[in-house]
Amino acid sequence: MADWIFGKHAVLEATAAGRDMEKVWLAEGLKKKSVEDLVRQLEAQKIPYHWVPRSKVDQVAENQSHQGIAAQVSSYQYASLEQILSTAKKKGETPFLLLLDGIVDPHNLGTVLRTADATGVHGVIIPKRRAVGLTATVAKTSAGAIEYVPVAKVTNINRTAEYLKEQGIWLVGTDGEAKQSFDSVDYNMPVALVIGNEGQGISQQLKKKCDFLVHLPMKGKVSSLNASVATGVMLYQVLQSRNIQGT
Numbered sequence: 001m002a003d004w005i006f007g008k009h010a011v012l013e014a015t016a017a018g019r020d021m022e023k024v025w026l027a028e029g030l031k032k033k034s035v036e037d038l039v040r041q042l043e044a045q046k047i048p049y050h051w052v053p054r055s056k057v058d059q060v061a062e063n064q065s066h067q068g069i070a071a072q073v074s075s076y077q078y079a080s081l082e083q084i085l086s087t088a089k090k091k092g093e094t095p096f097l098l099l100l101d102g103i104v105d106p107h108n109l110g111t112v113l114r115t116a117d118a119t120g121v122h123g124v125i126i127p128k129r130r131a132v133g134l135t136a137t138v139a140k141t142s143a144g145a146i147e148y149v150p151v152a153k154v155t156n157i158n159r160t161a162e163y164l165k166e167q168g169i170w171l172v173g174t175d176g177e178a179k180q181s182f183d184s185v186d187y188n189m190p191v192a193l194v195i196g197n198e199g200q201g202i203s204q205q206l207k208k209k210c211d212f213l214v215h216l217p218m219k220g221k222v223s224s225l226n227a228s229v230a231t232g233v234m235l236y237q238v239l240q241s242r243n244i245q246g247t
Contacts, residue, residue: 005073005139006057006066012038013144019073021047027054027068035069064140076134079150081160084123085167087150091122095169095190096238098124101157101206102131102197103227110141111228112195117145119235124149125192127157161209164192173202173210174230182214182234187241193234198227 005014011024015038024042026035028051042049057070088095098121103109109132116124132138133153139146154160161171172185173194194210196202207213216233 017147
């Protein structure tokens, strides 16, 4: 099974990461100087590329922004929970995970992956059902981060939460009704942030499994933040907390 990714930056990141790539299309009319670094990399890795009418790129992009560049790649490979935990252990770092309970907007997931890469998250966990997977839109929005942040897709997110707790990882969930503020927790511990669905938040069953429930203070008229924005605030709070502790 193959998928498409679009845009110069996303394709460059994919080639740099050694992603299996079947072919690359460059739209006729692009200035060759603007893609000479990409072409050089494709030739070095013996990846076939073709100059095609821009309409062909438009067709596979299906209204997505593509900058005249499209690459057909093998589907993204998911990691296992064990691989994610092993990554933290090999680095000698305190586990820092992200558990997403039903994010359905691919732009939100792509943005979350980009911020997760920036803040040192060891892995992201998503459910198999009722949630977006690693699609071409997610790849584009992640600006290359999809190549570096391991993502595990699990059948039962509640059992996964229990497994993480058995591994000594504390679950910190976001909830608008929580009494505890997000900045009152010491994140200098093995932690998995639990982020809920864009509309309904964390499921009641998963919420009960969280060791901490925290809220983001809201002083404006709007009652909640976009899921990816809220996640970004939480991720940087963990990073700041750990930097203060020197870990």
